[in-house]
Amino acid sequence: MTAAVVTGSIAVLTPVGVGIAAFLTPLFRKSKSPEVRIALLDQVPDDGMPRYFPVVADREDAWTRYPAQRVGAVYLIRLAGEEKPTAFTAKCPHAGCFIGYTPGAKVFQCPCHTSAFNLNGSRVNGDAEVAPRGMDTLPVSIRQAKTGDGTEIAEVWVEFIDFQTGHKEKIPTA
Amino acid sequence: MTKLFQSLGDWFDHRTGVRKIIHESLYEPIPGGARWRYVWGSTLVMAFVTQLVTGIFLWMAYSPSTQTAWESVFYIQYEMNGGWLLRGIHHFMAQAMVVLLAIHFLQVVWDGAYRAPRELNFILGLILMLIVLGLALTGYLLPWDQKGYWATSVGTNLASQTPVVGPEVKKLAIGGSEYGHQTLTRFFALHAGVLPGALMAFLVLHIALFRRHGLHARKPDHKLDSMFWPDQVLKDSIAALAVLTVVLGLTIYFRGAELTAPADPANPYDAARPEWYFLFLFQFLKWFPGELEVWGAFIIPGLIMAVPFVMPWIGRTRTGHLINIALLCALLGGAAALTAQAIHEDYFAAWNSKEDILKADDPVLAARYEASERFLNAKTEAHREAQRVIELAESPQRIPPTGALSMMYDDPLLQGPKLFEQNCASCHNFQDYDAEVFAKVFGKEEGEKRRQQAEGQPKQWQEIVNPSPTAPNLYGVGSPLWIDGMLSPKLISTPNFFGYKDSPFADGDMSGFVHDTFSGELTDEQLLALMKVTRALWAESDLMPADTRKSLKDQIEEGKQLIQGGLAELFDSGMSCTDCHKFHDTGDLGSAPDLTGYMSREWLLAFVRNPAGERFYGDNNDRMPAFGPHDNPQLNQLDDKSLGLIVDWLRGDWIRVAQPAEKFDEAP
Numbered sequence: 001m002t003a004a005v006v007t008g009s010i011a012v013l014t015p016v017g018v019g020i021a022a023f024l025t026p027l028f029r030k031s032k033s034p035e036v037r038i039a040l041l042d043q044v045p046d047d048g049m050p051r052y053f054p055v056v057a058d059r060e061d062a063w064t065r066y067p068a069q070r071v072g073a074v075y076l077i078r079l080a081g082e083e084k085p086t087a088f089t090a091k092c093p094h095a096g097c098f099i100g101y102t103p104g105a106k107v108f109q110c111p112c113h114t115s116a117f118n119l120n121g122s123r124v125n126g127d128a129e130v131a132p133r134g135m136d137t138l139p140v141s142i143r144q145a146k147t148g149d150g151t152e153i154a155e156v157w158v159e160f161i162d163f164q165t166g167h168k169e170k171i172p173t174a
Numbered sequence: 175m176t177k178l179f180q181s182l183g184d185w186f187d188h189r190t191g192v193r194k195i196i197h198e199s200l201y202e203p204i205p206g207g208a209r210w211r212y213v214w215g216s217t218l219v220m221a222f223v224t225q226l227v228t229g230i231f232l233w234m235a236y237s238p239s240t241q242t243a244w245e246s247v248f249y250i251q252y253e254m255n256g257g258w259l260l261r262g263i264h265h266f267m268a269q270a271m272v273v274l275l276a277i278h279f280l281q282v283v284w285d286g287a288y289r290a291p292r293e294l295n296f297i298l299g300l301i302l303m304l305i306v307l308g309l310a311l312t313g314y315l316l317p318w319d320q321k322g323y324w325a326t327s328v329g330t331n332l333a334s335q336t337p338v339v340g341p342e343v344k345k346l347a348i349g350g351s352e353y354g355h356q357t358l359t360r361f362f363a364l365h366a367g368v369l370p371g372a373l374m375a376f377l378v379l380h381i382a383l384f385r386r387h388g389l390h391a392r393k394p395d396h397k398l399d400s401m402f403w404p405d406q407v408l409k410d411s412i413a414a415l416a417v418l419t420v421v422l423g424l425t426i427y428f429r430g431a432e433l434t435a436p437a438d439p440a441n442p443y444d445a446a447r448p449e450w451y452f453l454f455l456f457q458f459l460k461w462f463p464g465e466l467e468v469w470g471a472f473i474i475p476g477l478i479m480a481v482p483f484v485m486p487w488i489g490r491t492r493t494g495h496l497i498n499i500a501l502l503c504a505l506l507g508g509a510a511a512l513t514a515q516a517i518h519e520d521y522f523a524a525w526n527s528k529e530d531i532l533k534a535d536d537p538v539l540a541a542r543y544e545a546s547e548r549f550l551n552a553k554t555e556a557h558r559e560a561q562r563v564i565e566l567a568e569s570p571q572r573i574p575p576t577g578a579l580s581m582m583y584d585d586p587l588l589q590g591p592k593l594f595e596q597n598c599a600s601c602h603n604f605q606d607y608d609a610e611v612f613a614k615v616f617g618k619e620e621g622e623k624r625r626q627q628a629e630g631q632p633k634q635w636q637e638i639v640n641p642s643p644t645a646p647n648l649y650g651v652g653s654p655l656w657i658d659g660m661l662s663p664k665l666i667s668t669p670n671f672f673g674y675k676d677s678p679f680a681d682g683d684m685s686g687f688v689h690d691t692f693s694g695e696l697t698d699e700q701l702l703a704l705m706k707v708t709r710a711l712w713a714e715s716d717l718m719p720a721d722t723r724k725s726l727k728d729q730i731e732e733g734k735q736l737i738q739g740g741l742a743e744l745f746d747s748g749m750s751c752t753d754c755h756k757f758h759d760t761g762d763l764g765s766a767p768d769l770t771g772y773m774s775r776e777w778l779l780a781f782v783r784n785p786a787g788e789r790f791y792g793d794n795n796d797r798m799p800a801f802g803p804h805d806n807p808q809l810n811q812l813d814d815k816s817l818g819l820i821v822d823w824l825r826g827d828w829i830r831v832a833q834p835a836e837k838f839d840e841a842p
Contacts, residue, residue: 072439112328
């Protein structure tokens with residue numbers, strides 16, 4: 001009897017196992033966060049006002065490779081006298097909606113569950129805010145490029161990391 | 175003949191026993207006779223069959239991938255025979271199913287039909303309900319439009335907060351760390367394979383157990399017992415027809431299900447909301463800040479969902495039964511209240527006037543108003559975008575192999591305003607000249623005409639308004655109206671042209687020339703000359719339609735002569751354009767912009783790239799930055815494509831679908 005159960009189970013479960021193995025593929029795929037050129041430093045004056053830039057990078061989706069796609073957006077802010085701007089990803093740490101900013105406003109606002117963030121990325125209502133943490137900052141670097149006539153021009157580069165939503169801590173998804 | 179059928183039937187029955195099966199399924203006793211209140215289960219079966227049938231036909235036309243999902247749904251909706259009806263029935267029947275489920279569930283609890291021996295069947299029913307909700311959730315994403323994409327992505331992001339396994343569950347559900355092809359293939363397999371399969375299996379069990387226990391008769395008195403066939407079947411059929419009528423009515427009233435613009439991961443949809451029957455959950459979440467969210471998203475809804483599963487045991491006593499009814503009322507009442515609250519918050523701005531809110535001076539109300547305004551604006555904007563994409567997809571160009579999204583990215587009409595807002599609107603306006611300007615320049619009568627014209631007409635172009643511009647209003651660059659304005663002593667000094675704040679051109683040579691030359695009463699000959707100049711410059715911009723150009727050929731030629739020196743002989747100032755400007759072979763660069771090809775695509779592109787170049791303003795350039803001075807596009811503020819989109823949008827140069835009419839008529 002045992003033999004019958006074992007043999008039968010193997011016959012039935014083998015294809016199930018193979019299917020599940022294929023199904024689990026996404027868990028074994030690692031993606032790398034791209035480093036992206038966002039803007040020229042000149043485009044981010046040190047006036048403390050957020051400026052919105054799309055993030056354009058090559059993106060791979062299963063079998064398709066999209067060259068130079070908009071993969072997200074960042075806000076760059078440079079305070080007076082600062083050399084390097086701060087970069088906030090526009091993705092809301094609450095549920096992943098796009099945080100909006102109206103030029104001149106004093107807060108960022110998420111349209112979905114009305115989270116609000118100060119211009120330094122912190123939550124307006126602290127722990128009473130639906131968002132579990134402030135806006136996510138991204139690593140910024142300044143790189144020098146050369147123009148045709150040899151003058152140097154400063155560019156803002158950002159490592160575009162995607163973070164898990166809904167947690168107090170910043171945990172990259174990849 | 176009858177005999178033949180009879181013997182064929184016998185032959186078949188002998189081998190299958192089909193007659194017994196039919197008999198058993200039709201002749202089920204109904205204690206107390208057929209009643210309307212027994213129809214709900216049957217209407218649900220009928221609704222499911224409708225979904226199965228319409229779903230299979232939709233399947234035949236649907237293609238799940240990020241370049242084809244929206245596109246194939248577009249094809250179903252707008253090109254296939256009655257496709258909108260097919261999709262509409264599927265869409266609205268899904269909603270009817272949720273309503274019918276609620277009624278069925280309510281009735282079973284109310285009647286206490288979950289008591290022994292029917293506990294297990296009650297639980298099967300609850301499982302069926304969860305499967306139907308799962309079908310609704312997975313189906314919402316499949317069109318891959320902005321609405322479905324953003325609503326579902328919020329949903330799966332919440333799922334990733336499930337303790338411990340959350341992120342992995344999300345990855346498996348969407349087939350990677352981001353939404354893409356695999357999200358669609360997986361959701362589609364769930365929606366069209368796994369869930370309907372499970373539903374059928376559980377439905378068979380549900381009905382089998384139902385037959386086993388018999389109908390839970392409410393009051394088996396008064397009337398005589400009867401059979402399922404034909405009395406109850408008739409009532410069931412009438413009810414099913416009524417449901418279908420409502421669904422068809424809704425489908426026709428709304429012209430089918432909505433299809434918003436293609437999903438764009440980089441373009442947020444501020445009006446992302448789940449389907450109405452999930453709105454209460456969406457609203458519920460707002461009550462749980464930060465880390466407590468997991469309570470709002472899982473623990474509390476999970477506990478609430480667990481309650482019905484134990485109802486049969488709570489309801490064993492009379493008190494228990496009343497508790498169940500009270501729980502159910504509280505649950506439905508709570509959901510209804512939350513739904514109403516969600517709708518009230520979203521439409522707050524539409525139902526209240528801004529002045530009242532401002533007067534109240536309450537920051538909470540003001541914030542609510544603002545949030546609602548954003549929601550409503552996003553809805554309008556999404557609607558506008560969807561209309562345009564559909565218009566493009568229907569045009570002879572069709573959708574490119576790269577999909578509808580890339581088509582959107584290449585469209586000046588859609589991208590122009592966004593790029594203008596990001597790059598130009600901090601100085602420039604883009605605003606139609608209103609009736610007042612017209613009255614001022616062309617007289618009261620023209621102003622009135624303008625006002626009437628504009629009234630009730632949708633704006634052809636999206637306006638972008640900067641209340642304190644520090645550069646000219648770019649509305650209609652290169653059009654006759656623009657050129658006329660530039661040459662009009664009454665207009666050139668307005669903020670629309672050189673009269674903006676801190677303008678160095680307000681008292682500049684051009685302004686001086688226009689005031690000196692064209693002020694006062696002009697003779698008919700002078701007016702005619704001015705018109706010819708306008709037409710010659712209009713022709714330079716390449717915005718003049720070919721047949722107009724042909725019919726005005728002589729005037730354009732004469733206009734060119736006037737620009738190149740002819741004006742000097744006609745007007746007292748004794749100057750013409752080429753005294754400062756270069757125009758074709760006459761005049762020199764260096765003191766004023768080149769008028770050769772004025773406001774043509776090439777001219778405007780070169781201008782935006784570097785307005786301080788020798789060909790344009792040179793050292794006289796006001797504050798306008800050079801957006802693309804370098805040959806290497808990587809070094810420029812704007813890439814070539816964005817520059818092209820802005821210029822094409824400014825010039826009104828995009829694919830026109832319906833009307834060949836000119837956007838800018840000749841000035842009156």
